[in-house]
Amino acid sequence: MENKIPYKIYLNEDEIPTQWYNVRADMATKPAPLLNPATGLPLTQQELEPIFCSELCKQELDNDTKWFDIPEEIQDFYKLYRPSPLVRAYFLEKALGTPAKIYYKFEGNNTSGSHKLNSAIAQAYYAKKQGLKGVTTETGAGQWGTALSMACSFFGLDCQVYMVKCSYEQKPFRREVMRTYGAQVTPSPSLTTNVGRKILAEHPDTTGSLGCAISEAVEAAVSQEGYRYVLGSVLNQVLLHQTIIGLEAKAAMDKYGIKPDIVIGCAGGGSNLGGLVSPFIGEKLRGENDYRVIAVEPASCPSFTRGKFAYDFCDTGMICPLAKMYTLGSQFIPSANHAGGLRFHGMSTILSQLYHDGLMEARAVEQTEVFEAATQFARVEGVLPAPESSHAIRVAIDEALKCKETGEEKTILFGLTGTGYFDLYAYEKFNTGKMSDVIPSDSVLEESFAKLPKMK
Numbered sequence: 154m155e156n157k158i159p160y161k162i163y164l165n166e167d168e169i170p171t172q173w174y175n176v177r178a179d180m181a182t183k184p185a186p187l188l189n190p191a192t193g194l195p196l197t198q199q200e201l202e203p204i205f206c207s208e209l210c211k212q213e214l215d216n217d218t219k220w221f222d223i224p225e226e227i228q229d230f231y232k233l234y235r236p237s238p239l240v241r242a243y244f245l246e247k248a249l250g251t252p253a254k255i256y257y258k259f260e261g262n263n264t265s266g267s268h269k270l271n272s273a274i275a276q277a278y279y280a281k282k283q284g285l286k287g288v289t290t291e292t293g294a295g296q297w298g299t300a301l302s303m304a305c306s307f308f309g310l311d312c313q314v315y316m317v318k319c320s321y322e323q324k325p326f327r328r329e330v331m332r333t334y335g336a337q338v339t340p341s342p343s344l345t346t347n348v349g350r351k352i353l354a355e356h357p358d359t360t361g362s363l364g365c366a367i368s369e370a371v372e373a374a375v376s377q378e379g380y381r382y383v384l385g386s387v388l389n390q391v392l393l394h395q396t397i398i399g400l401e402a403k404a405a406m407d408k409y410g411i412k413p414d415i416v417i418g419c420a421g422g423g424s425n426l427g428g429l430v431s432p433f434i435g436e437k438l439r440g441e442n443d444y445r446v447i448a449v450e451p452a453s454c455p456s457f458t459r460g461k462f463a464y465d466f467c468d469t470g471m472i473c474p475l476a477k478m479y480t481l482g483s484q485f486i487p488s489a490n491h492a493g494g495l496r497f498h499g500m501s502t503i504l505s506q507l508y509h510d511g512l513m514e515a516r517a518v519e520q521t522e523v524f525e526a527a528t529q530f531a532r533v534e535g536v537l538p539a540p541e542s543s544h545a546i547r548v549a550i551d552e553a554l555k556c557k558e559t560g561e562e563k564t565i566l567f568g569l570t571g572t573g574y575f576d577l578y579a580y581e582k583f584n585t586g587k588m589s590d591v592i593p594s595d596s597v598l599e600e601s602f603a604k605l606p607k608m609k
């Protein structure tokens with residue numbers, strides 16, 4: 154075993170990055186702008202401001218500023234759980250018998266259990282700075298709602314979370330974490346909004362959907378004085394905040410002269426992947442270095458590998474802006490797989506453009522093989538990974554096994570986005586052999602693509 158590289162590489166507190174990196178500034182082809190569905194024209198700062206905080210609107214629309222200073226209050230909060238460790242997976246390498254060197258950046262070391270806190274704290278900060286009373290949001294599996302409730306309690310903001318009703322009932326523990334941090338959690342659809350009342354009148358027995366919860370949260374934000382809506386993925390601003398992951402990882406690797414050949418992350422809306430890979434893609438875009446970047450998505454929700462690169466709505470309710478992205482169609486409902494955080498029909502516009510331009514690869518994996526990788530990883534590395542994160546583990550293991558065949562000593566870096574303590578129902582399904590893979594047929598996807606908005 155090499156003795157030079159420690160098991161865990163921690164940056165010192167004063168080495169934590171103090172700026173976020175905006176990869177859009179280095180992109181020759183910028184991501185296509187968000188469009189106002191009513192006018193078909195690019196959304197302006199003015200049109201976005203009733204929904205999002207001003208500073209966040211600026212970050213959303215800025216394709217040119219390369220570095221954004223991280224405000225001191227956010228830097229201070231980051232110190233509660235950052236830097237996150239970069240871990241050399243020596244035990245996994247040994248178990249696989251691979252000459253590959255495997256590293257993972259672990260974002261699960263905070264109470265919310267995932268990377269989502271990196272953006273939640275930034276969004277809460279800007280809302281507080283603007284003098285707002287509170288924010289509204291939706292949550293499916295509950296990771297984002299949990300992160301946001303922590304961030305809001307830190308800044309003394311009111312936090313209203315619309316939680317998809319079936320998750321509200323099936324994941325009572327996440328709900329209680331949010332309430333402990335002071336959030337008001339409402340099962341969606343609810344009677345507190347017009348859109349919720351309308352949906353309930355039409356479908357009294359519905360257990361809700363993310364699209365419906367988004368519609369309720371947006372309505373709640375715009376109809377209450379001093380409230381704005383916040384979102385935990387997909388948006389450019391979220392990807393920007395998440396670059397703290399990649400900047401730290403790169404700084405830690407640079408410290409030891411390590412250069413990854415392959416960088417791997419799971420892709421839901423694209424925020425952790427975009428955050429991890431931005432500094433590496435930046436070097437690629439500037440012609441300074443080359444890396445292989447792989448996005449991993451569930452075969453049940455394959456936006457990159459089987460989606461269309463087209464303008465589409467970001468929500469099922471078709472009230473949110475149009476984004477040009479790899480999409481399965483806003484009306485596509487993925488089967489109930491166990492990686493709730495990877496069930497979004499679309500993808501970050503930044504990553505979509507990078508993928509379209511050949512700067513990234515993508516792979517779709519089935520959930521039983523994902524849980525096999527999760528189990529293998531847990532047993533040797535100790536961490537019980539989130540199902541979402543385990544998608545990246547699957548492909549990291551596959552790449553390491555290829556190295557075993559060829560004898561290549563590649564360096565692999567992957568993002569371990571979170572822990573799976575609230576996903577034990579999924580682990581139970583796997584452990585009792587009751588997990589299956591549902592992959593959408595071509596005809597189901599074609600039907601969904603037919604409903605994509607017709608663009609002029």
Ligand SMILES: *Cc1c(COP(=O)(O)O)cnc(C)c1O
Nearest residue numbers: 386421422423424425494541571
């Ligand atoms: C939400 C979530 C994801 C996926 O979201 P991205 O925006 O694609 O990063 C991945 N892993 C975990 C643990 C999550 O909570």
